[in-house]
Amino acid sequence: MTADETELPRGIALAWGVAANPQRGPKREMSVERIVETAVALADADGIGAVSMAAVAAKLGFTPMSLYRYVSAKDDLLLLMQEQATGLPPEAHRDHDTWQAKMTALFEAQVLVYLEHPWILSLPITGAPxxxxxxxxxxxxxxxxxxTPLSDTERLATALSVMGxxxxxxxVLAGYAEQARLTGLSPEDVSAREAALFDRVITDEEFPALRHAIDxxxxxxxGDPFRFGLQRILDGVATYIDRRENGEPAEAEAAWVEGEAEQVLADKRVRESRKAVRDAEKALRTARKEERVALRDARARVTRDAPK
Structure with missing residues (x-):
């Protein structure tokens, strides 16, 4: 089968507007667009867990079977919901002067989409949408x-890095916002509480680098560590571009394809060694837990026996 003959899954066909219309069912009152709008509104209000074919049908005043004539599977509905909620990228990113500024603007716009529709983040990634x-x-x-002098593959890699x-x-932001909603604390209060919890359990003996960071x-x-990370990604790409413009050849990178990964993980010796590592890590966690208890008890005894 050639690329032109490849049959589109119904969800993707619906997204592109090339799926066949249902032959039966309510007219005018029902449409794919209205079903998706209702589902998105439910997810925005109560989370993705509130979305089901029955819940959407009830909201519209129809039976679930009526919906299935338009959207034949819940996975298709979720795909269409993500499509609508994602929307189109803002044209304003084109107004910036440099490619770094334009990529940053796209990054910021994408983050805003996630904050407006955080349920998108709970949808599994099963391939390129x-x-x-x-x-x-x-x-x-x-x-x-x-x-830029980047190759097509390098441009895709850069785009995926920024989107990722x-x-x-x-x-992270959606999680903090949800915590703030549930607890009534501000995001700053949530961060302060987390810092206090870290301070309670992280010791210099067990996690010296993390303890230093906490202190x-x-x-x-x-400061914003995620924006810092984004800027370092862009700085790295900019440095790479400079080297390419100065005539340095592209770096050869080892490919790690999915098939090779599956073969490695299927190897019996790899499975056995990974199990041995997990067992050793479990034993190490147990030993460290016992060490923490012993240290706590020792400190308690020192405090108790200290001269008053």
């Missing part, structure tokens, strides 16, 4: 890099 909106975001990022950073940032106040610092 071949839908109009998702394709538009990737196209925008690749277009930003068109004037925005997703990771969105996960330095990294968890309550007003």
């Amino acid at each position: 071949i839908t109009p909106s998702s394709s538009a975001w990737l196209d925008a990022a690749l277009a930003v890099l068109e004037g 950073q925005s997703r990771w940032y969105g996960i 330095a106040g990294v968890f309550t610092d007003e």
Whole structure:
């Protein structure tokens, strides 16, 4: 079968508007667009767990079977929800002068999407989302890099790095926002509470580097570690571009393809050695727990027996 003959899954066909319309069912009152809008509204209000074919049907005043004539599977509905919530990238990113500034603007816009629709982050990644909106975001990022000497593969790698950073940032920000909603604490209060918890359990003997970081106040610092990470990614790509412009050849990178990974993990010796590592790690965790208890008890005895 050629690429032109490849049949689109129904969810993707619906996203592109090329799926066949249902032959039966309510007219005018029901449409794929209205079903998706209702599902997105449910997810925005109560989380992705509130979305089911029955819940969407009830919200619309129809039976679940009515929905299945339009959206034949829940996975298709989730795909269409993500497509609508993602939307198109803002044109304003084109107004910036440098490719770094344009990529940063796309990063910020993507993070805002995640904050507005945090349930997107709970959807599993099962492959490239071949839908109009998702394709538009990737196209925008690749277009930003068109004037650079990066190869097509390197441009894609750069775009995926920035998009991955925005997703990771969105996960953290959405999690803090949810904690603030549940507890009534501000994000700053949540960070302070986490820092206090770290301070209670992290010792210099067991985690010296992390203890030093805690004492330095990294968890309550007003700096943004994710934006710092993004800028270092862009700085690294910029340095690589400079080297390419100065005539240095592209770096050869070892490929780690999915098939090779599966073969490695399927190797009996690899499985046995990984199990041995897990057993050793479990024993180490147990020993460290016993050590913490012993140290705590020893400190308690010293405090108790100290001269008053």
